[in-house]
Amino acid sequence: MSLVDCAAAAHHHLQPPRIKRKLDDYDDADYNPSDLVSVRMRKSDPNAVNSSPNPVPPPHPLSPRLPTARSSASSSSSPPSPPSKSTFISFFVRMLSDCGSIVVHASPNDTVRSVHDQIQSLTGIPVAEQRLLYRGRQLQWEQTLSECSIQRDSGLQLTGRMRSTDHPQAYQLIDEMVFLTCRLCRGEDLKLSSQVKARLMEFLAMTPRTESEQAAGHLEIFMSACAPAALVMLLMSPIEGNKKLAEESIEQFVNSSRSVLPKPIHSQCAPIVLEFCKLLGRAGNDDKLYSLCRSSLASMVEHIGIGNGLRNGSGGNGGSGKAAIAVQELFPFVSELATRLSRDLVLSTEAAASVGPLHGDVRDFTAFLLPIRAAILEQAGYGGPISVPFIEARLNLTPYGEEIKFLHCIFVNLLEKMELCLVKMEEGLSVKEKGESEHPRLGWCQYFAILKELNSISKLYQGAEEQFWAKLRHRKASVRYLITKYAKRSDDHQWILDHKEVTTFESRRHLAMMMLPEVKDEYEEPHEMLIDRSHLLAESFEYISHADPEVLRSGLFLEFKNEEATGPGVLREWFFLVCQAIFNPQNALFVACPNDRRRFFPNPASKVDPLHLEYFRFSGRVIALALMHKIQVGIVFDRVFFLQLAGMNVSLEDIRDADPYLYSSCKQILDMDSETVDQDALGLTFVREVEELGSRNVVELRPNGRSVAVNSNNRKEYVDLLIQHRFVTSIGEQVAHFAQGFTDIICSSRLHKLFFQSLELEDLDWMLYGSESAISVEDWKAHTDYNGFKESDPQILWFWKIVEGMSAEQRKVLLFFWTSVKYLPVEGFGGLASRLHIYKTTESYDRLPSSHTCFYRLCFPPYQSITVMTDRLRFITQEHVGYSFGTW
Known part of the structure; x- marks a missing residue:
């Protein structure tokens, strides 16, 4: 079934009344806003032929109607019949807001209330909303026409009754605004337009901002006075200037409702905006004003x-x-x-x-x-x-x-x-x-x-x-x-x-x-660091751990002491070096996996350093910042560490790399014949021996674990508790502090977990370590440009021939010297921030190559032979040189 078919099938049940349905209640042909009341009178009372050409609009058919208030005597009776011709008198009733007159026939002995009932039968205006004035005095319901001195051809004024309301000023403003729009629709003084907008703006300014019930009563006046219908009538008026005024007024109300009034008040504004949508639907759904109202309504109901x-x-x-x-x-x-x-x-x-x-x-x-x-x-x-x-x-x-x-x-x-x-x-x-x-x-x-x-x-x-x-x-x-x-x-x-x-x-x-903060191209107030290479870890710890996270997220500016180099290249080098130091097993913070020395997890014995937990928080900040700056640091996490950062459980299969011996032992316990296990062949109880600071301690894995033997029924529980203690409980504090440091940068503990949950471990490997493939010289060439040299120059041909003959480690050192990048992104050279460049210098041939790592530039003079160039490149690809290029 197509969407159109579905819509047609559900139309009867799902389509609320729109302005078209409103107009169907009247005459469909030649709609004119000024005809609303006269059309309604023809529909409701075919005998009402004495209405004036410009009667007052009744409450809008799509607007919420107030219940009709009637006395108990007349509430169940039909409207009174016209009096006989021998006793009746005829007089005029000027309608609400001076919008025309109707002729009423009545007997001098009829009460004022009967006149109100006639007016209701002719116009649909509820009796409770009517107030009749004669010679500046309000007529009381119980009085007769004779007592009020009403004679043939007298003129009465019908006005709106001021209902009981907590917002009389607002009621008066909107009543006046509706009155003015009616006059504009009849083509009266166009200077009235400024008064319409003034009253609307004053009404909006008076809307209560804090009390929802007060705001509801205030805004209900806008609906009960049929202000939306009046403004849409003005919009559809053929008189010049009215359309623009109506558009500006409706936009003023809708925009104020959505952007000026607080969100708790939106639930009170939404029905009014919905009313505008229904009324404007006649103008077509592509109309700009309708689209504004629809979008505003959508925004409101989304939050209601x-x-x-x-x-x-x-x-x-x-x-x-x-x-x-x-x-x-x-x-x-x-x-x-x-x-x-x-x-x-x-x-x-x-x-x-x-x-x-x-x-x-x-x-x-x-x-x-x-x-x-x-x-x-x-x-x-x-x-x-x-x-x-x-x-x-x-x-x-x-x-x-x-x-x-x-x-x-x-x-x-x-x-x-x-x-x-x-x-x-x-x-x-x-x-x-x-x-x-x-x-x-x-x-x-x-x-x-x-x-x-x-x-x-x-x-x-x-x-x-x-x-x-x-x-x-x-x-x-x-x-x-x-x-x-x-x-x-x-x-x-x-x-x-x-x-x-x-x-x-x-x-x-x-x-x-x-999920991580966005790195800005230019930092307004970066966090400045001056680091001594000989105290790299300790000084980096002081700068990073004591800084406000907001400052760290704003950017980093780093210099090494006694070195001139600055910029992104130096920052990339620092990230690489400080991460190598953090994860160096000699610093006792992390332990390398026996089966994969690239992988690390927190060291349970890290407490040998009194500041170890602060260092774990520092480590979390550094890793988050490295990821934020898209820098590969050459280390990766073990699965047990990764899973805990993601808030996930650790199972037996997850410890394979972290502790191969324990993994093998647990597998044997689970795979062993049940009968053999029940014969106490293992001799195990629910305890674990832990070596801390040179001494061995026994930890019970469950209450009274020393007395509980491992058998075929509880061995799965034993293995789970053993893994839980070895890889969760024993490093729980370290993981928590690392996670807190990571959260400091990512700004949310929920986001910190979601960050790791959204990735596979291999994804994080590629983000932290980079490509595990050997550096491709062809890819390197394809992403290198030349300045001063041509690709066919002997020096360039020699250079790539020398690089092709280097070991994998020498290529990494050369790349690091050139760019401060040792580990390429997964995409290879195409994943770097920019292309690489080789610049020709005019320096002496005995000078070593130099680099501008910020711009990925390698510079050297036109060496006269491949032997000289090989000697120069061999020197800078020594690890201790290539990793301290800033001194050259």
């Missing part, structure tokens, strides 16, 4: 919530305050936006398409659906995914049945369109990889946001979530591109981080990096 003013279908509101907007009233907007998105998605797949889904449409679609999804799950009582066939079979018995069915149609349709878009994307991306001229299309920019919302909808329906992720698993290339190109730092990306199977390393790295 069911229990804070957004009522459910039965009129409740979750027990909080007065009901404001029914869930069903939002579905026409969802239907409208879904249709637009479906159309625009198809258009974005066409050749040379320059259009696609609009940001505003996607944003509004998401905002409207947020409270609707909450209502379906919370108010309708669905505790889990909904079965669509079940709902269809019980459509009339199920709360929100039509809405649930309709929303599922929207999901299916948009998912189908999105799959088509992703297929077309992959075709375009494959063309780009071949080097052909294919650029990202404008329409692609909203795909990621639409996918996020479809994922949220899929959680409502049985099988829908599996269907959604299955389609994305087949489109990894498109998903990767969308993430790296369009995912925003300010958004929550956990929805896709939880599904690593649809992402790649590049996309996971991109999302993780957006």
Whole structure:
């Protein structure tokens, strides 16, 4: 079923009254705002032929109506019949706000109340809202016309009764504003326009900012006085100047409601903005003013919530305050936006398409659906995914049945369109990889946001979530591109981080990096450090551990003592050197894994240093800063350390590299024949021997563990407790302080865990260590430019021949001398911040090469032979030289 079919099927249940329906109550042909009342009178009373051409507008058909107040004597009776011609007198009643007159026939003995009833039958204005004045005096209901001295052709004035309200000044302002708009619609003095805006602005300025109930009473006046209808009448008026005034007034109200008034008051503003949306719907959904109102309404309902003013279908509101907007009233907007998105998605797949889904449409679609999804799950009582066939079979018995069915149609349709878009994307991306001229299309920019919302909808329906992720698993290339190109730092990306199977390393790295602070190109007030190489670790600790995290996030500026070099190259070198020192086993902070000496986890015996916990917090800060600056430091974490930083459990298989001997022993215990274990062949109890500071201590793994023998029934528990103590309990403090240091930079403990949860261990390896592949000389050449030299010069040919003959370690040292980078990114040289450069100098041939690591420049004179060049390069690729280039 297409989206259009779904919309048509659900139209009767889901479409609230719009302005078109209002006009259908009158005459559809030749609509004129000034005819509203006369048309209504013809509809309600065919005999009312004596109305004036310009009567007052009644309450707007789409506005909330106040109950009609009548006396007990007349509340159940029909309007009184006209008196006989022999006794009646005729007189004029000037209508509200001086908008015309009607002729009333009555007997001199009739009461004033009977006249009020006639006026109600003719105009629809409730008796309770009427006040009749004659000769400047208000007429009382119980008086007769004779007692009031009303004779034939007398003139009475009908005004609005000032109802009991806590906001009389606001009521007067809006009543005057409506009165002025009526006069403008009749073409009266256009100078009145400034008074309309003045009264509206004064009304908005008076809106209570703190008391929600007070604000509700204040804003209710705007609705009960039919101000939205009056402004829309002004908008549709053919008289010059009225349209602009109406647009400015409506924009003033809507913008003030959204941006000036505090969010707690939005629940009171939302019904008024909804009313504007309904009334403006007649002008067309592409109208700028309608779009403003719709977006403002979406923004409001997104934050209101069911229990804070957004009522459910039965009129409740979750027990909080007065009901404001029914869930069903939002579905026409969802239907409208879904249709637009479906159309625009198809258009974005066409050749040379320059259009696609609009940001505003996607944003509004998401905002409207947020409270609707909450209502379906919370108010309708669905505790889990909904079965669509079940709902269809019980459509009339199920709360929100039509809405649930309709929303599922929207999901299916948009998912189908999105799959088509992703297929077309992959075709375009494959063309780009071949080097052909294919650029990202404008329409692609909203795909990621639409996918996020479809994922949220899929959680409502049985099988829908599996269907959604299955389609994305087949489109990894498109998903990767969308993430790296369009995912925003300010958004929550956990929805896709939880599904690593649809992402790649590049996309996971991109999302993780957006959790870290962004490195600024230019630092206003960087944290300055002056480090002595001979005291690198201790001085770095003082500078980093005692600094305010906010200062560290603002940028770093570093110099080594007695060296002139500064800039990003020196900072890269410092990161590499300080991380090598932190993870050096001789400093007792971390232990290298026996099976992989690149991997480290906290040393349980680190307490030999009284400051060890402070050093772990310092280490967490340094690693977070290195990741933030995208610097590979040549070390990686062991799985047991990585899992604890992610807040995950450590299992037997996770300790394979950290402690191969313990892993093998535990495997044997678990695999051993049960009968042999029960014969106490192991001789084990629930204890563990721990060596600390030269002494051995026995730790019980459970209460009274010394007395509990390990048998076939409890051996799994024994292994789990042993692993827990060895790799969790014994290093718990160290991990916690490292995590706190990392959190200092990432700003949130939730984000710190999510950062590690979003990555595979291999992802973090590549981010911290870089590429494990040998440096490719061909890749190096391809990313190097020349200044002063040409690629065909003998010196350049000699240079690359010498590099090809170097060992892997010598190449790393040369690269470090050149760039302060020893470990390349996973992408190789293409992953560096810029291309590399070789500069020709005019220095003497006996000078060694020099470098400007900030700009990735290697400089040397045109050596006269390959022998001389080999000698010079061999010297700078000695480790102790290449790692202290700043002294040259």
